[in-house]
Every structure is written in structure tokens, then in C-alpha cells.
Amino acid sequence: IENGAVTSFHVMWGRKRKFPIDMAGFAINVDLIRSSNVNFNEKCERKTTLETCFLEQLNVSWSQLEPFGLTPGKKELTCLDCAEYELNNFDVTEIQEHVPKDLLLPWIYIITPTHHRLEQKADLTRLALTLRLVPNSHWIVVEDAEERSNVREWLMGARVRHTYLFHQKVTEKTNRTRLRGWRPRALAVDWLRNAQKAHATKGVIYFADDDNTYDDRLFNNYIRKVKRVGVWAVGLVGGALVEAPKVENGTVVGFHVIWAPHRQFPIDMAGFAVNLDLIRSSNVNFNENCEEKFTLETCFLEQLNITLSDMEPFQFVDGKKQWLIPVLLIPKPWLHPSLLFEHAMFVWFYVLGFFMERRPCYICSLIFFAAVAFLCYSDRDACVFWPGCTTDKNGEQCEYISR
Structure with a gap:
């Protein structure tokens, strides 16, 4: 120009x-x-x-x-009612949301760690578009960065009430991935706890990774209603099509999971939210000792001194199961061959009553990630998923296989 x-x-x-x-x-x-x-x-x-x-x-x-x-x-760059200030050596920017605030609605505090990569802005944009539809929400974005990056400027134009924090990434002494991301989440929890001392409000805290996809109904219908610890189903996570709480008579008695079912709380970070009252009344947070608890989720929830029966299951709406978090996590390339059959069996059987979209193999073959084949079916297999199917994509007879 x-x-x-x-x-x-x-x-x-x-x-x-x-x-x-x-x-x-x-x-x-x-x-x-x-x-x-x-x-x-x-x-x-x-x-x-x-x-x-x-x-x-x-x-x-x-x-x-x-x-x-x-x-x-x-x-x-456009910005609505922007204000900048320094807090505890962290650079912070806030912006008022364009969705009208309802003083009667509990606030939802969404914590999102992020780091620089080619698709970072695209991922953040997708999440921001969802949060624009969520009134009384406050997005806390914590970036792994040596100094303030242009993510702050991007957030100012995102039209979502937010706080931007950044911290210098620390190289861990261990290469284990189960501790990955504890520092930015801990920083956000500390910031929120300090902010709440000055301006106590009713609310719920939720950890939303930037590379996942969320339905706005998750926030408005589930998270906002959490009184203690709410749990729900998550799609495409941990090698499974669905991870979900086992519920009997309205009480959580366990979890449907494939990976590490021995954990006290075998749940994904996207599968729970915690009422702010529990955060205020405890010192709960992520820390380097979480490695002993195997996962960050278990480490965090154990500090709340709760049991499975204390959890509130959210997944039934008008008598139907709802799947509001289509989280996409590509299965790890190091998946052991001995587990392939187990994962394949999961594809066949365990959708737990939730709707799952599968794709024909000729479509999946166009995708670079071979692991996506876990979500595929062959023309013959189509009859397994839809018993009414009588022909394949070429119009040829498709044999029904009973399973």
C-alpha cells in the first residue's frame, strides 16, 4: 500500500x-x-x-x-474501554466485553495457557469467537514468552474481556510431559486469587486450552451453574472417542477412560470446572510437586479435598446426552502396537451414548495424520455404525456385520 x-x-x-x-x-x-x-x-x-x-x-x-x-x-487495531496497568511485575491488559453484563449471573474465569507457534492466533481466534457469546466471562491468557508479545495487541481487538499475563518459560529438569503447562496455570490462579481479594465476586474457574474447540452452551448451560466441582464428557481425548463420568442415580461413581484409569480423578483438563469459593477457601494450585500425582488434573483436584460423590455431573439436557466439547487431540505417534487393538475396539463400542461423527476411509486417507484413521470406517464398516445402510459410496451392496 x-x-x-x-x-x-x-x-x-x-x-x-x-x-x-x-x-x-x-x-x-x-x-x-x-x-x-x-x-x-x-x-x-x-x-x-x-x-x-x-x-x-x-x-x-x-x-x-x-x-x-x-x-x-x-x-x-480496535479496542473498547481499554485500560493498562502493572501488577506484581506482570504486564496486564484488560478490555470490557461487548456482551451486556448481567449482575445476577456468576462470572466465568477462563484460564488459557498459550505459546508462540504458527497457528497460535488462529487457535485463539476460534476460542475468542466462542467467548464473545458468553456474558460475564473473563478470559485470562497466560503466554510463555520472554517479554510482552503482540498477543496483547491481538487481544485488545478480540472484543472479549480479558487479562493478559506473560512469564519466562522455565526449562524443566525432567522431560516428562505430564507436568507441561503447570506454571502458566499456577500464575493465572495466583493472579485470580489476588484479584478476588479486592473484588470478590461469585464465579467459576475453567481451564480452556487454546487448541481445543468449545460450544458456547458449555459455558452458559454447564460451567456457570457449578456449585462446587462440575464434570462432563469430553470428545476425542486420551485415545478415546469420548471420556465421560460414570453416573448412577445422579452421582458420579467413576469415569469412562482408556488412559491411566487408576488415577484418583481420571479426567481431562477440559472436563471440569471449580467454583471460586473453593479456590478462595484453600491454597489449591499447580506446582512442581504435581509430578507425584501423575497428572495436573489429579494434583489440582486432590488439593480440594473432595470425593467423586462431591462432583456435579452435567451431561443430560431434556433427557438426552449432550457433547459440548469437541476437543481434538491427535493420538500420539508413539502409541504401542499392542494397544492398537484396544483402541480399535474402543472405536467400535464405547461411544457411551454420545453422538460421534465418523468419516469414510477414503476421506481420512486425504489427511496427513495417519492416526486420524481411528475415527474412520471403511465402506463395509459403515453398515456396522448404521444398520440401515445397504450400499457403499459406489452404490455396491454392503454386507451387514453384526457386532
Whole structure:
């Protein structure tokens, strides 16, 4: 951009295209569509890309393009009621949410550790879009960073009430992964506990990793109603299609899990939330001693001095099981061959009454991660999942297999 006009494009691929731009990088006023016959067609193949084919039909030049999001030398940023301050040597930024606050609703404090990677902003954007739909929510983002990063500036435009913290990543003495992420979570809990001393509010704390996907109903229908410790089902985690609490007569008596079922609380971080009253009345937090408890979840929950019967199960709505957290965790490549049969059996049998979406193998074969095959079925297998199935994708007869 020079003097407010588009003069070229920063791209790597196809620089010689007349309009070297991605489909997501432009929008067109509907008046231009009405006043022309512009459309995609089979002749677009000659133009190298669909984007160039479409834009050329509009008879526009680069100078007629309107650049958004950039001013000469600066990226534009929007912020609502921003305030910055320093707290205990941590750089903090807060922003008021655009969703109207209801003073009668308990607050939900969402703690999210994050670190720099190519998909970081994309993951955070997905979570931010969900949190925009959650009134009375406060997002505490803790970044592994040597210094304040541009994540802070990104958050200021996310239109979600938030607090940004960063801390210098410490190399652990051990390579074990079960302690990974305890420091940023501990920092957030400490910050929240100190903040609550000055401004005590009713609320619930929830740990939401930035690479997971959440339904806004999880926050509004489940988390906000937690009185002590709430638990629910989580999808695609720990090598299982579903992990969920075992509930008898409305009481939690155990958990349906594959990985490390011997844990006192065999539950994923996304599968529980804790009322703030329990946090205030104890010194509960994550620490380096959590390694002795095998997982961070068990370490945290054990400090609350609760039992399974103290947990509140949330998974039934209008008599139907709900699956509100489609968390995607790719199975580890070091999965031992001896466990493959066990995992395959889990795919066949244990969906615990929850709806699970499976994909035909010919689709999964297009995906780079071979481990995704755990979620696939062959054409013949389709009859197993849907007994009404009589043909495969090619219209050929599909044999029903009873299992």
C-alpha cells in the first residue's frame, strides 16, 4: 500500500497472477455483482486461480481496490474501554466485553495457557469467537514468552474481556510431559486469587486450552451453574472417542477412560470446572510437586479435598446426552502396537451414548495424520455404525456385520 492505494501484494505463490490474492482476502459490493455477469465457470482454469478469474470479470484495477486493516506502516487495531496497568511485575491488559453484563449471573474465569507457534492466533481466534457469546466471562491468557508479545495487541481487538499475563518459560529438569503447562496455570490462579481479594465476586474457574474447540452452551448451560466441582464428557481425548463420568442415580461413581484409569480423578483438563469459593477457601494450585500425582488434573483436584460423590455431573439436557466439547487431540505417534487393538475396539463400542461423527476411509486417507484413521470406517464398516445402510459410496451392496 502506498498513499492509501494498493500497488502490489505480498505473496509467495503465483506472484505473476493479475490478482495474487486468496479467496478469504477480498469482498465485493453486491452492486458490482448485480451490474455484471461475473461468476465462476469452467473457463477459470485458464486464469490459474478462481480468485483472478472472478476479479478480472469485474474490470477493476489495483488502484480501485480498497485496503482494510492496514495504514501506511501500521496495522489498525480496535479496542473498547481499554485500560493498562502493572501488577506484581506482570504486564496486564484488560478490555470490557461487548456482551451486556448481567449482575445476577456468576462470572466465568477462563484460564488459557498459550505459546508462540504458527497457528497460535488462529487457535485463539476460534476460542475468542466462542467467548464473545458468553456474558460475564473473563478470559485470562497466560503466554510463555520472554517479554510482552503482540498477543496483547491481538487481544485488545478480540472484543472479549480479558487479562493478559506473560512469564519466562522455565526449562524443566525432567522431560516428562505430564507436568507441561503447570506454571502458566499456577500464575493465572495466583493472579485470580489476588484479584478476588479486592473484588470478590461469585464465579467459576475453567481451564480452556487454546487448541481445543468449545460450544458456547458449555459455558452458559454447564460451567456457570457449578456449585462446587462440575464434570462432563469430553470428545476425542486420551485415545478415546469420548471420556465421560460414570453416573448412577445422579452421582458420579467413576469415569469412562482408556488412559491411566487408576488415577484418583481420571479426567481431562477440559472436563471440569471449580467454583471460586473453593479456590478462595484453600491454597489449591499447580506446582512442581504435581509430578507425584501423575497428572495436573489429579494434583489440582486432590488439593480440594473432595470425593467423586462431591462432583456435579452435567451431561443430560431434556433427557438426552449432550457433547459440548469437541476437543481434538491427535493420538500420539508413539502409541504401542499392542494397544492398537484396544483402541480399535474402543472405536467400535464405547461411544457411551454420545453422538460421534465418523468419516469414510477414503476421506481420512486425504489427511496427513495417519492416526486420524481411528475415527474412520471403511465402506463395509459403515453398515456396522448404521444398520440401515445397504450400499457403499459406489452404490455396491454392503454386507451387514453384526457386532
